[in-house]
Amino acid sequence: MATASAEPLTTxxxxxxxxxxxxxxxGNAHQLTPSRAHLILEEWAKELGTPFRFQIGSRPVTVWDDTELCHMIMRDRPYGYRRYAPIEDILKEMGSNGVFSVEGAAWEPQRKLVMQALSIAHIKAFYPTLTAITERLRIRWKRAARRGSVVEMTDDLKRYTVDVxxxxAFGDDPKTLEQDGDVIQEHLAVIFPMLMNRINAPVRYWRYIKLPRDRQLDRSLIEVxxxxxxxxxxxxxRIRDCPDAEPGNLLDAMLRVRDAPGSGITDDEVAANVLTMLLAGEDTTANSIAWALLYLTADDALQNRISQQSRAALAHANVCPTYDTLKLLDLCEAVCTETSRFRPVVPVHAFEPLHDVVHRGVHLPAGSRMFFLTRPSMLDPNNFDHPDEFDPERWMHNRASEHRTHEVRAHLQFGGGPRVCPGRHLSTVEMRLVISMxxxxxxxxxxxxxxxxxxxxAFTMVPSKMPVRLTLRH
Known part of the structure; x- marks a missing residue:
């Protein structure tokens, strides 16, 4: 794998x-419809090869599909590279510049706080609450099945992930699964599409004139x-009533640090991380599971096989009863992982070098914008056998042949390096719980x-809809 220092200078x-x-x-701003931006970039990559460039106003953006280069950049964050700068700028403007988007020296202390809340030990201790929330989702779906009504899965799954x-993270369950109408999830749903629009906008018009969608965003941000x-x-x-108790969640820990003398942390920074957790936790896992249903509902044999394995693991329970039992539900997670090869919730990773670099013979000045497409490498036969086949078994430990082409590094759904997604373990637990239930x-x-x-x-890649009809399994 070539690094910046190893590249020739004749570039x-x-x-x-x-x-x-x-x-x-x-430039090409008129061609990049925000809701189809990732598809347009993939089409250009097929036509032009990679790396290629396009223009947003006067700023060029290079587009790559080099998995090894992407891994190298991820390892060198946050000190050699940063996320695409407009992401931090727009999230800061929305009051949500938390651990996901914050750069430089401010990132590390925030990362430590978030990792405490999302550690395996914390999730194990939280497991009874997880099962209770999953049971609420089951009851909601059972009512829909008995009524014969269609369930919009993207909506219900986002309610579930908001509650979880x-x-x-905050010790506060909004119980959106038990409500209809105006819930916090409806306001969160407004933010991601507008985040996508503003990041890609060649002119920050909303600072001078507000369109109806901007006014709707303002209202939703106020509510959130x-x-x-x-x-x-x-x-x-809670802290005032029990000042000597150990922090029970991310928010308690952050507030104790914030309130310590000389912490240098503000309420606004705490609030930004709360909102970051809500947005990240609500969107990515919910859409990963929703996309999996596109494949699961179309394959009776696969659905029946997962049902049999899930029923055997759950025994007489409606929801996976213990954390240790989750290990029997590998196939449930494998379905979601295989789905993400075809429908990556994060179809583009975007970075900027902090110093001049050379990659694949191309000189990139500091601040150059680099987009990495994630789907091409996951559908490349050099990385996966029969890449066009939907085959969850390829992710199972007992797959038929250990010599099959299976390059796990090509699967970048949770990122990599020091800033790998801190919520990846919680996400896989939720996948197993929901798919098995x-x-x-x-x-x-x-x-x-x-x-x-x-x-x-819509910042992440979401299905336009996922309406599913449920019937009770006997």
Whole structure:
């Protein structure tokens, strides 16, 4: 694997790379429909090869599909590279510049706090609450099955992940699964699409004029920040009532650090991490499970096999009864992992070097914008045998042949390096819980033609809809 220092100095400039034809002043901005941006970049990669460049206004962006280079950059963060700068700028503007987007020296102390809340030990201790929330989801789906109504899975799964994230990280369960109508999840759902729009906007028009969608975002941000501050207030009341108790969640730990003399941490920084956790916990896992249903509902044999394995593991329980039992549900997680090869929730990783570098013979000045496509490497036959086949077994420990082509490093769903996703273990636990509960208790059928479900880039990549009809499994 070549590094910046090992590259020859006889290099090309970014301007020498091939690129789609653009327009003066705006470049290719008019061609990059925000909701289809990842698909357009993938189409250009097929046509032009990689690396190629495109323009947002006067700023060029290079596009790559080099897995090893992506890993190298991830290992060298946050001191050699940073995320695409507009991400931090826009999240800071929205009051959510937390551990996901914060850069430089501010990242490490925030990372330590978040890792405490999402550690395996903490999730084990939290497991009874996890099963209780999963049972609420089962009851909601059981009512829908008895009514014969169609379930919009993306909505219900986001309610579930909001409840889980809130209870684990903040000790505060909003119980959105037991409500209809105005819930915090509906306001969170507004933020990600607008985040995508603003990150890619060539001009920050909303600072001068507000469109209806900008006013809707402002209203949702007000409600979400009000929810966050109320959550912080309740946490402070818990700490006041039991000042000697060990912190029971992320928010308690952050507030104790913030309130310590000379901490240098503000309430605004605490609130930003609360909102970051809500957004990240609500969106990525929910959509990973929702996409898995696209494949699970279309394959009766696979659905029945997962049902049998889940029923054997759960025994007489409706939800996986113990943390240790989760190890019997590898196939449930494998379905979600295999799904993410075809439908990556994170289809593009975006970075900027902090110093001049040379990669693959291309000189990139500090601050150059680099986009890495994740799907091409996951569908490359050099990385996976029969990559066009949906085969969850390829992720099982007992797969048929240990000599099959199976390059796990090509799967970048949780990122890598020091800033690998801190919530990856919680995400896999939720996948096993939900898929096993669903498969053991219900038969699932997609309620529309699968071809009508579109990929939508809304910061993460989400399904346009996932309506499923459930019947009780006897």
């Amino acid at each position: 090309r400039k970014v301007a020498d790379l091939p690129g789609p034809r653009g327009l003066p002043l705006i 994230t809130s209870a684990l 920040h009000r929810y966050v501050r109320l959550t912080m207030q309740r946490a402070r009341e 669903l498969s053991a208790g219900f038969v699932s059928r997609l309620a529309v033609d699968a071809s009508t479900i579109q990929e939508v880039a």
